[in-house]
Amino acid sequence: MELVTIGDIEQAAARIRAFVLRTPLIPAPWAGDDDRPLWVKPENLQSVGAFKVRGAFNAIGRLDESVRTRGVVAYSSGNHAQAVAYAAAIYGVPAHIVMPEETPAVKVEATRAHGARVVLCGAGQRERVAAEVLEETGGVLIPPFDHPDIIAGQGTIGLEIAEDLPSVETVLVPVSGGGLSSGIGTAIKALCPSARVIGVEPELAGDTAQAFRTGQRVDWPIEDRNRTIADGLRSQPSELTFAHLQRVLDDVVTVTEDQIRSAVAEFAYRAHLVSEPSGAVALAAYRSVDLPPGRTVVVLSGGNVQPSLLQEILAG
Amino acid sequence: MELVTIGDIEQAAARIRAFVLRTPLIPAPWAGDDDRPLWVKPENLQSVGAFKVRGAFNAIGRLDESVRTRGVVAYSSGNHAQAVAYAAAIYGVPAHIVMPEETPAVKVEATRAHGARVVLCGAGQRERVAAEVLEETGGVLIPPFDHPDIIAGQGTIGLEIAEDLPSVETVLVPVSGGGLSSGIGTAIKALCPSARVIGVEPELAGDTAQAFRTGQRVDWPIEDRNRTIADGLRSQPSELTFAHLQRVLDDVVTVTEDQIRSAVAEFAYRAHLVSEPSGAVALAAYRSVDLPPGRTVVVLSGGNVQPSLLQEILAG
Numbered sequence: 343m344e345l346v347t348i349g350d351i352e353q354a355a356a357r358i359r360a361f362v363l364r365t366p367l368i369p370a371p372w373a374g375d376d377d378r379p380l381w382v383k384p385e386n387l388q389s390v391g392a393f394k395v396r397g398a399f400n401a402i403g404r405l406d407e408s409v410r411t412r413g414v415v416a417y418s419s420g421n422h423a424q425a426v427a428y429a430a431a432i433y434g435v436p437a438h439i440v441m442p443e444e445t446p447a448v449k450v451e452a453t454r455a456h457g458a459r460v461v462l463c464g465a466g467q468r469e470r471v472a473a474e475v476l477e478e479t480g481g482v483l484i485p486p487f488d489h490p491d492i493i494a495g496q497g498t499i500g501l502e503i504a505e506d507l508p509s510v511e512t513v514l515v516p517v518s519g520g521g522l523s524s525g526i527g528t529a530i531k532a533l534c535p536s537a538r539v540i541g542v543e544p545e546l547a548g549d550t551a552q553a554f555r556t557g558q559r560v561d562w563p564i565e566d567r568n569r570t571i572a573d574g575l576r577s578q579p580s581e582l583t584f585a586h587l588q589r590v591l592d593d594v595v596t597v598t599e600d601q602i603r604s605a606v607a608e609f610a611y612r613a614h615l616v617s618e619p620s621g622a623v624a625l626a627a628y629r630s631v632d633l634p635p636g637r638t639v640v641v642l643s644g645g646n647v648q649p650s651l652l653q654e655i656l657a658g
Numbered sequence: 659m660e661l662v663t664i665g666d667i668e669q670a671a672a673r674i675r676a677f678v679l680r681t682p683l684i685p686a687p688w689a690g691d692d693d694r695p696l697w698v699k700p701e702n703l704q705s706v707g708a709f710k711v712r713g714a715f716n717a718i719g720r721l722d723e724s725v726r727t728r729g730v731v732a733y734s735s736g737n738h739a740q741a742v743a744y745a746a747a748i749y750g751v752p753a754h755i756v757m758p759e760e761t762p763a764v765k766v767e768a769t770r771a772h773g774a775r776v777v778l779c780g781a782g783q784r785e786r787v788a789a790e791v792l793e794e795t796g797g798v799l800i801p802p803f804d805h806p807d808i809i810a811g812q813g814t815i816g817l818e819i820a821e822d823l824p825s826v827e828t829v830l831v832p833v834s835g836g837g838l839s840s841g842i843g844t845a846i847k848a849l850c851p852s853a854r855v856i857g858v859e860p861e862l863a864g865d866t867a868q869a870f871r872t873g874q875r876v877d878w879p880i881e882d883r884n885r886t887i888a889d890g891l892r893s894q895p896s897e898l899t900f901a902h903l904q905r906v907l908d909d910v911v912t913v914t915e916d917q918i919r920s921a922v923a924e925f926a927y928r929a930h931l932v933s934e935p936s937g938a939v940a941l942a943a944y945r946s947v948d949l950p951p952g953r954t955v956v957v958l959s960g961g962n963v964q965p966s967l968l969q970e971i972l973a974g
Contacts, residue, residue, distance in 0.1 A: 616932060
């Protein structure tokens, strides 16, 4: 299997530069741990509130003009939907987004606001409906993580971390389908080979932590993975992303729901950043897992949290 | 009276570069106003949660070695206290911070955590007590706004805005003592001479809006200014800062308490940034004041809000 290279990631960086925010690496002296000085990579500041724009701009940007005119198709109820709709609008490409009927109205409206056509579907039907839309339009599917262009796009975060803090010693990254962690890990291992890259999952969706230990992908029932508050971390790696994770991650650790909630509150009160629960797992691991000392970066992957949930978490 | 120049601000930028976060200029497509595309300058991401570090690093950085050993003195219950304590610690300079007895314990502790000596004083006594500390230590007073080095330090924000968006047409800046707005206005007028710079105040502490119209400084009773929730915007310009404001601002507008609260919530939910009420007045003006069209930047000056107040505002 061919893995994404640092060259692919550098090309992605050039391709998406004009469209994506070059997020700063924010020093976090408030962390107060002299043995593990902390920096935050705030991907919640991207235009759709999450890192997903990087992969979307890279994947759509690589399409031929002839393909682009037929449009792009994605299925997602979350940040990937917004990211594809947003990137397609900027490129002037039609976007068809398949979303489950139970998607909160605010997310459907946000996707339509970017000019995308939203196709609602029944539970468990989204892959079938997406196939129909592809057939009907002749467009191209932009998958959420299982594609080299998506991995390379997300990997630009690792490139920026290495540029801003070449002496980084530990990078903590959320793991779900594995696109983000595959990309960041590939970039960090190429540019800062002595740095550790550690994936972080909710304990309640800890399939990859288990798979990483055994060396074999595992399949947890979706009802189990749905238990976590971190609704962006309920996917599982594909064959492609798992092959990357085995190569570029040093470990995969898990955090509890309470640790995730505390990390969301700490981001708000100390870093002045709003994180969704999925975006806060790396900080949760920094606070709760026994990690080696050294300069540490946590990737805050996104900030799209329901107002009522944010209020509940901040009230403790 | 000698005013701060763009050269002073450029020197300040070089002096503080290693110590201060180069904040990004964040595009805000969520603003949804095609006639007034919006960008946010997020100074809440600085290490002490506010722009005040820029002036503090510049002012202390300019002191002679012989003066530095005697230490620096500041009086403040807010962000300036933290900023001076933090900058002094980084430079290895003793810091003595005079704070009113009613300062929330959390702010006193945060100041001490930077290694500063905190001297508590009775209400209305802080200038007298600071004078005593200066006498006793032989140190140097670092004022919150009434000094060219402070103005030049805050002006580096304007320099960065001009670098990142040379075609900016309107910059909205909070106004209190006027150090921030004097500095940003000076930089913008030098580098983007056709851009408008507009100061924003709470209506309940609208002394500068009144003074700007009449061309004369006015003195509002502190009991009146204390009515606003924006506790960082209760100061009044000095002779020095008012002279700058008359030169570099195009207008000073005011916003209501409700508009400030709405802007704090909008920053959290749409931009994923936690703002203190004082930090949100520029966005409040963007939403509520009749402004000319064009590319608009709002300066989010700080994020240090009491958790209970943030919860109350987010709950609407």
